[in-house]
Amino acid sequence: MTAHFSAENRARAEALVALYPQSRSALVPLCHLAQAQDGWLCAEAMEEIAELCGTTPAEVYGTATFYDMLHTERVGRHVIAICTNIACLLAGAYELVEHAERRLGVRCGQTTEDGEFTLEEAECLAGCDAAPCVQVNHRFVAAGDAASFDALVDELAKGRRRQEVPRHGVLCRIERTVGLPGSEASPRRQARS
Amino acid sequence: MLTSAPRIVTSRLDHEDSYTLERYLATGGYKALHKALRMKPEAVAAEVNRANLLGRGGAGFPAGRKWSMLRAAETTYLVVNGDESEPATFKDHLLIERDPHQIIEGAAIAAYAVGARLAFIFCRGEFALGLERLTAACNEAYEHGALGGRIFGSTFSLDIVVHPGAGAYICGEETALLESLEGKRGFPRIKPPNFPAAIGLYGEPTVVNNVETISALPWIIQNGGDAFAALGAGTSTGTRLFALSGRVARPGWYELEMSKTTFRDLIFDPALGGGIADGGELKAFIPGGVSAPWLGPDSLEIGLDQEAVGRAGSMLGSGSVVVLDQTSCAVRAAWRITRFFWRESCGQCTPCREGGHWLEKILRRIEEGDGRFSDLDLLMDVCDNLAPGVSWPPEQTTICVLGSSIPSSVASALRMFREEFATHIRTEECPFAGAPHEMAGGR
Numbered sequence: 001m002t003a004h005f006s007a008e009n010r011a012r013a014e015a016l017v018a019l020y021p022q023s024r025s026a027l028v029p030l031c032h033l034a035q036a037q038d039g040w041l042c043a044e045a046m047e048e049i050a051e052l053c054g055t056t057p058a059e060v061y062g063t064a065t066f067y068d069m070l071h072t073e074r075v076g077r078h079v080i081a082i083c084t085n086i087a088c089l090l091a092g093a094y095e096l097v098e099h100a101e102r103r104l105g106v107r108c109g110q111t112t113e114d115g116e117f118t119l120e121e122a123e124c125l126a127g128c129d130a131a132p133c134v135q136v137n138h139r140f141v142a143a144g145d146a147a148s149f150d151a152l153v154d155e156l157a158k159g160r161r162r163q164e165v166p167r168h169g170v171l172c173r174i175e176r177t178v179g180l181p182g183s184e185a186s187p188r189r190q191a192r193s
Numbered sequence: 194m195l196t197s198a199p200r201i202v203t204s205r206l207d208h209e210d211s212y213t214l215e216r217y218l219a220t221g222g223y224k225a226l227h228k229a230l231r232m233k234p235e236a237v238a239a240e241v242n243r244a245n246l247l248g249r250g251g252a253g254f255p256a257g258r259k260w261s262m263l264r265a266a267e268t269t270y271l272v273v274n275g276d277e278s279e280p281a282t283f284k285d286h287l288l289i290e291r292d293p294h295q296i297i298e299g300a301a302i303a304a305y306a307v308g309a310r311l312a313f314i315f316c317r318g319e320f321a322l323g324l325e326r327l328t329a330a331c332n333e334a335y336e337h338g339a340l341g342g343r344i345f346g347s348t349f350s351l352d353i354v355v356h357p358g359a360g361a362y363i364c365g366e367e368t369a370l371l372e373s374l375e376g377k378r379g380f381p382r383i384k385p386p387n388f389p390a391a392i393g394l395y396g397e398p399t400v401v402n403n404v405e406t407i408s409a410l411p412w413i414i415q416n417g418g419d420a421f422a423a424l425g426a427g428t429s430t431g432t433r434l435f436a437l438s439g440r441v442a443r444p445g446w447y448e449l450e451m452s453k454t455t456f457r458d459l460i461f462d463p464a465l466g467g468g469i470a471d472g473g474e475l476k477a478f479i480p481g482g483v484s485a486p487w488l489g490p491d492s493l494e495i496g497l498d499q500e501a502v503g504r505a506g507s508m509l510g511s512g513s514v515v516v517l518d519q520t521s522c523a524v525r526a527a528w529r530i531t532r533f534f535w536r537e538s539c540g541q542c543t544p545c546r547e548g549g550h551w552l553e554k555i556l557r558r559i560e561e562g563d564g565r566f567s568d569l570d571l572l573m574d575v576c577d578n579l580a581p582g583v584s585w586p587p588e589q590t591t592i593c594v595l596g597s598s599i600p601s602s603v604a605s606a607l608r609m610f611r612e613e614f615a616t617h618i619r620t621e622e623c624p625f626a627g628a629p630h631e632m633a634g635g636r
Contacts (some may be wrong), residue, residue: 010511016304019354020310022395027376028359053376058464066378066539068360069318085440086483086515098495123362123533124280125319128513129445138321144293172324178335179352187310187342187350 004044009037013052018181024053025082027063031070035169040071055092068123069138076111078156079168081102081122083133088124091144097121099146103153118168136161137168195462198424198450201432202408206291212326214333216626223339225411229302230347236307239411241372241410243418244431247630249284249480250274250365250403253499260307260392271304271312273393275404276319276325276370277433279482282513284434285404287446289316289323292408295331297353299407301339304351307400311352315370316359327355349403350467367401369539381537381593405434407510417591425451429498435511435536439478440518442467449497456480457493460516473518477609481510483530484598486585487517487605506585507601522625524615527606528556534599545596548579552603559614562621569614572607576600 005013013033018028030052031033036043046060053060064070082100084093097108106112108121127133127140134143136156143152155161166173179186205211205220229237242257263269270620273296277285288296296314304312316324329354334340342350356374364373370384371394386392395400398531408429413421428635429451437459438444447465449458456478460466469475477487486507488495495501502509507599517526535549552575555568573583580587580597583604587597607614 024376025356025374028373029357031359032357053599055376057463063376063378064359066361067318067358070359084529085533086479086526086529087444088280088516089525090439090515090521117627122319123536124278126277126283126286126317128281128283128515131438131444135319138319140322148633171318172328174325174332175326176328176331176355178332179341181352187352 002099004048005034006037006044012175014047015180019176024055027053027055027060028067031060031064031067032169035071036171037169039077039167039169040074040075045147046052046072058180065079074111074115077091077167078117078136078165079118079120080153081120081125081135081138083122083127083131085122085124093132096132096134096146096149097145102182105107105127108178109128117153123130136165137165138171141165194453194455194458196450196453196466198432198453200448201412201421202288202292202295202405202434203446203448205295206287211291212293214294214330214337217292219335221415222294222411223298223337225414226298226301226339227345228413229346231306232347234306234308237302237414239417239483240418241306241413243461244409244413244421245418245428246409246413247428247430247499248403249405249409249433249512251484253278256402256406259402260303260400262388263307263400264391264497266398268397269309270397270399271300271307271309271393272367272370272374272389272399272401273312273314273404273407274365274367274370274401275298275323276315276365277319277511278365279513280482280530281436281438281479282482282511282514283436283438286317286320286323287434288404288408289320290326290450291325292499293327294334295408295411296327296404297330297334297340299410300353301344301351301545302410303400303402303407305349307450309400310350310424311354313342313394314353314355315364315374316355316357324355324357327541339446341546346399360624361539363539363593366595370401370517370555371399380541381595382438399409406523419556425453425498426496427498428500429496429509433536435465435497435518436511436513438513438523439516440470440473441516442470452496452498452501454497455494456488456497456514457616459497460493466516469516469518474521475518475526476519476521477523477605478517479513479515479602481508482488482513483515483533484508484601485510487609488600489609503586508586520616520625523559523606523610524556524560524617524625525623525625527602528553528560530602531556531599538595542591543597544579544590545599548575549598549599551575554600556603557568559617562623562624564614564618566615567606568617568618569611572603572634576596576604
């Protein structure tokens with residue numbers, strides 16, 4: 001099998017596996033890592049994740065497809081999720097979805113031809129006091145009405161929000177650096193007993 | 194009424210930098226952990242028992258009793274449930290982003306009490322900022338000596354792993370969460386025998402506590418269980434973080450003394466909800482997440498009290514209150530909530546997988562003007578297959594309570610607003626403005 005993760009990400013992957021008493025537990029974090037590298041979860045990544053987790057690529061695929069955030073098909077650089085659940089519904093979320101579909105020229109679940117935007121109808125994102133709630137790549141953004149939605153799309157297309165909204169797949173930009181298993185500060189030897 | 198109860202879990206949220214170690218220490222952070230480590234683990238647990246802290250995730254089970262049910266074993270795990278996804282609930286999201294150290298300190302206290310040396314904070318994947326704040330706080334906590342080997346010079350050692358979810362409501366159910374944490378699809382486990390206290394993570398006894406429950410522990414240890422129990426009334430002690438949303442003037446989070454504050458206070462007090470949006474009229478409210486049956490204006494005097502809301506035929510659940518006003522269509526609201534359950538059903542049990550799907554389809558056709566009068570009985574018939582008798586609390590025909598939660602909104606809407614359903618069917622259209630012409634289709 002050829003390596004799919006870069007050398008740097010392979011080291012990150014092995015560190016993730018070491019965090020858990022059983023390597024299979026790292027499956028979802030490793031899928032996030034693959035998405036951070038590639039923007040989506042490709043077959044080659046799933047093969048390497050299976051090897052790291054001591055399971056089969058089919059198990060990785062079967063698990064990954066259970067979860068909304070894991071994309072086994074290509075998505076855009078910006079995945080825009082509009083919540084339409086109860087609090088957002090009451091704040092006009094479907095009207096916003098209709099506007100977003102017109103603005104981007106795609107329906108929910110589709111990606112623009114240039115690969116910049118994927119539009120999704122999301123379930124409750126736990127931001128109901130600012131309904132309707134919109135996330136781009138799982139970052140909360142203020143885009144609850146047509147005008148601010150358009151302004152957001154323009155800014156994203158021009159690459160002006162990269163600091164705040166990294167490209168799709170990059171989830172947690174902060175890494176655990178202290179007390180890792182094997183390090184001096186780790187209490188793990190006792191935990192594994 | 195509004196009481197002078199202290200803010201227990203939101204005490205430092207007025208500070209912009211509430212999530213940093215510096216602010217946490219400046220506002221009394223980690224003192225409770227120092228104190229707990231000088232106590233015996235049993236004494237820490239006894240303090241939480243005295244507080245009668247009811248779990249804040251939704252089920253409301255006493256946290257202390259949950260701890261005491263643990264099977265004795267070599268290895269015990271603590272899992273903090275931060276997979277908040279019950280629609281209209283946004284309190285744990287707030288605590289994760291704005292006070293992660295309080296969660297870490299609470300987790301360390303809980304782990305010490307139950308003898309866990311490895312804990313996981315399962316954070317909902319969609320909370321990217323929350324994951325970053327929690328991870329940064331863990332790094333800080335290790336460097337401060339609050340995590341790792343021999344915490345604060347004691348003999349107690351603890352490692353905490355921040356684990357990201359990946360988008361699945363069902364993983365908030367504690368056994369589905371454990372499956373997910375083991376790297377599998379989030380399928381709830383059959384109970385018995387798989388009560389986490391006996392057979393939990395990797396088959397070992399496991400405590401699963403909600404973020405808000407864990408966040409209350411530092412205060413309880415610092416001030417004593419009796420001080421917590423002195424707030425509220427009956428079994429609903431302490432304060433609770435309520436999330437208010439929908440057609441209300443001031444949606445937001447409010448930490449309130451339990452029992453003594455009423456739904457009227459929460460929705461109408463100028464310092465809280467401030468009344469209905471745009472000067473409208475209250476039509477109904479959902480008192481505890483969308484799994485809860487709806488209540489009407491005649492229930493406003495009920496206190497924010499677990500037992501009182503239960504007696505009224507609903508539940509305080511996850512502490513989220515959604516307000517519907519005269520502009521809100523009951524059919525559309527019930528449809529959207531049902532659509533959520535259908536999408537989020539894990540698919541293991543037929544009544545939930547199929548029943549949710551059919552309820553969604555029937556409600557959709559009524560909302561779109563294609564309903565039949567026979568649909569009204571058909572809806573109740575499907576509900577009866579999901580939760581026989583459609584009573585409260587519901588009977589369960591499925592492995593977990595997701596299935597039996599689906600009838601709540603459907604039956605509430607039908608019971609309270611049957612005439613509104615009839616109007617949809619008779620006039621072949623939704624009488625409310627802004628009806629979505631093409632309510633989004635597939636999954």
